[in-house]
Amino acid sequence: MMLRKYRFEILAIITVLAFCVLFLYTSSVMRHAEFAGSDDVGSSQISKITGIPEENFHPLIWQWVPPSGEIESALFALQAAVGGIFVGWIFGYWKGLKAREGS
């Protein structure tokens, strides 16, 4: 009964664990894997196909680039935090509504 009630939670935990195990396995087998972004791998593939070095691709529209990885990760964390605030806020609002309707 409990198992059926929480089957999606259990499934989610198992999937996350499987994902972690898969990563540990991949990273131990592929010692040279850099785990770079697939966007960058794609870009270097373009330069391989065209024979034009990556530095020679210039932005068509000027672009601000985060000066360091630290700043970039801060902005990514900000993006996730904004999403998290919205999700938490709305689920909380809905839970409150449900509790009031229930009483």
Place this chain on the structure above:
Amino acid sequence: MHIMEGFLPWQWAVFWWLIALPCLALGIYQLKRVLAFDREALPLLGICGGFVFILSSLKLPSVTGSCSHPTGTGLSAIFFGPWITSVIGVIVLMFQALFLAHGGLSTLGANTVSMGIVGPLAGWCIYRGLRDTKVSMFVTVFLACALADLFTYVVTSLELALAYPAQVGGVWSSFAVFMGIFAITQVPLAILESVILVLVFKYIVQLRPGILIRLKVFPETTITAARSDA
């Protein structure tokens, strides 16, 4: 799935923008209509948008030895359809282009077509195909979310292959190479993302089934049955 700024010739950048713009216009129109139709659509939209923000910021390692990120667009595609999803997609992609240098303004059209339009459209098609069959509602949501994620990367591969056909083998051989980089990396991520979104979907069904019934996401009987079951 971001095509970096400057990595699309301007003709292709313009071409994808021309496809993206009418879809966005339709999305904004539909968005106004659905918000006027039901006040509870707004919080539901917030949940969908919130998850696109969270999931697309998580760059996860994959079996190919590179990292990629989920898209999170599946739920929105199921609830609101691909056009409204394209509006959410362009907002997230714009943030990443302006502040993170992930993708750029000239390639924003192409990136919106892949993450905001064709990916969600693929997810929405499988959802519509399975909605009125005996297939479990949760399996349908899982498949739609996974397909929306995977197809995003298939389209990115196609966009790059069209712009950069290989000298030997042309567009298709180039497409196969980019699929190897983007789509294969994405398979485990798509599964992980979809399992999480199914869980989110279950919570929405439990807390606010009314809005899903009014938007005719699934038949009332299916949603009521799932509630008494969980």
